[in-house]
Amino acid sequence: MFTTSTFAAGLPAGRPWLRYAAPQAFFPLAGKAIPWLLGAALLLAAFGLYLGLLAAPPDRVQGDAYRIIFVHVPVAWLSMLIYLAMAFWAAIGLVFNTRLSSMMASALAPSGALFTFLALWTGALWGRPTWGAWWVWDARLTSELLLLFLYLGFMALQAALDDPRRADRAGALLALAGVVNVPVIYFSVQWWNTLHQGATLSARGASMAPVMLQAMLVMTLALWAYAIAAVLQRLRGIVLKRERHTAWVQAYLKEIKETRHDLG
Amino acid sequence: MIWDDWSQFLAMGGYARYVWGSFGVVLAALALEQLALRLQRRDALNAASLAALARQAQEPLS
Numbered sequence: 552m553f554t555t556s557t558f559a560a561g562l563p564a565g566r567p568w569l570r571y572a573a574p575q576a577f578f579p580l581a582g583k584a585i586p587w588l589l590g591a592a593l594l595l596a597a598f599g600l601y602l603g604l605l606a607a608p609p610d611r612v613q614g615d616a617y618r619i620i621f622v623h624v625p626v627a628w629l630s631m632l633i634y635l636a637m638a639f640w641a642a643i644g645l646v647f648n649t650r651l652s653s654m655m656a657s658a659l660a661p662s663g664a665l666f667t668f669l670a671l672w673t674g675a676l677w678g679r680p681t682w683g684a685w686w687v688w689d690a691r692l693t694s695e696l697l698l699l700f701l702y703l704g705f706m707a708l709q710a711a712l713d714d715p716r717r718a719d720r721a722g723a724l725l726a727l728a729g730v731v732n733v734p735v736i737y738f739s740v741q742w743w744n745t746l747h748q749g750a751t752l753s754a755r756g757a758s759m760a761p762v763m764l765q766a767m768l769v770m771t772l773a774l775w776a777y778a779i780a781a782v783l784q785r786l787r788g789i790v791l792k793r794e795r796h797t798a799w800v801q802a803y804l805k806e807i808k809e810t811r812h813d814l815g
Numbered sequence: 816m817i818w819d820d821w822s823q824f825l826a827m828g829g830y831a832r833y834v835w836g837s838f839g840v841v842l843a844a845l846a847l848e849q850l851a852l853r854l855q856r857r858d859a860l861n862a863a864s865l866a867a868l869a870r871q872a873q874e875p876l877s
Contacts, residue, residue, distance in 0.1 A: 600838075604824070605816050615828035619837045626841065662848075669844055673837040680833050777845060784852045791859035795866040804863045 574651050574790045575799040581783040588780035595773035603766035619677040620763075624751065625771040627670035629778055630698060631733050633663035637705070638730040641723035653719035654793065656726060657709060658786035662778055664702035670695060682746055690739035691747040694732055701729040715793055 603621035610617035637659040644653030712718035
């Protein structure tokens with residue numbers, strides 16, 4: 552079992568992958584990546600929106616309502632993927648006692664909750680014109696709603712505990728207990744009879760025209776880039792706050808106070 | 816471009832409120848998140864400033 556001091560002891564030469572497990576090494580690296588990720592997200596979103604809203608033809612059955620797929624599927628994928636990432640980093644933090652891993656889990660939760668909300672929101676707006684209902688209590692929708700409650704429960708639990716390391720451990724247990732819900736969401740359209748349509752992408756290929764598929768994949772990349780940027784931004788905020796008593800944060804604070812007057 | 820004019824584009828074949836309600840809310844949510852992240856950073860930097868002041872206050876005058 553590693554202890555915190557293993558990582559605090561410095562940058563182990565034989566284990567370069569542990570270099571960025573130290574918050575003060577990770578912090579500037581993330582800061583450099585964020586503008587590039589946001590720029591990539593903007594360019595990809597512009598291209599994806601062009602493909603999805605201007606180039607792709609209407610659907611034979613659903614008309615132009617189907618275009619909701621270009622945001623709905625990317626945000627729904629992200630809502631599940633972020634949960635898996637959150638549970639993974641929470642587990643790493645729990646087992647190896649690495650602070651940054653636990654902070655990463657905390658940084659992922661609000662983004663996951665946001666994308667889950669957006670998946671439900673865009674799903675309701677798609678369900679109304681195609682099924683005639685904003686909401687139905689079927690397996691896919693209900694398990695996605697449970698995902699939102701798991702994220703919110705994780706955040707509420709961590710907010711309720713004053714000691715950050717206790718909050719990390721309690722959150723990790725909740726995140727791991729909830730991870731079983733992700734395959735339930737993913738496979739729900741196969742396991743149960745549901746109103747929700749089946750997967751658009753599968754091992755057999757895509758059930759849509761090439762330009763539609765391109766639009767969906769480009770929008771997915773755009774939202775991935777955005778989500779990674781937002782999580783890194785939030786992680787930097789968490790690191791700053793938790794490490795505010797350390798010399799390196801104080802040095803960083805002095806540096807930005809000298810270069811600009813506002814703290815934005 | 817599959818649309819003849821912009822009003823046709825905005826009408827989205829009669830599904831305007833569903834399509835724009837989806838894309839619009841996603842965009843608004845991400846914009847609000849960026850705002851919240853800016854506030855979070857400011858809050859963390861203020862906390863770090865307070866920590867510096869507290870340390871200065873504890874140091875004996877020399």
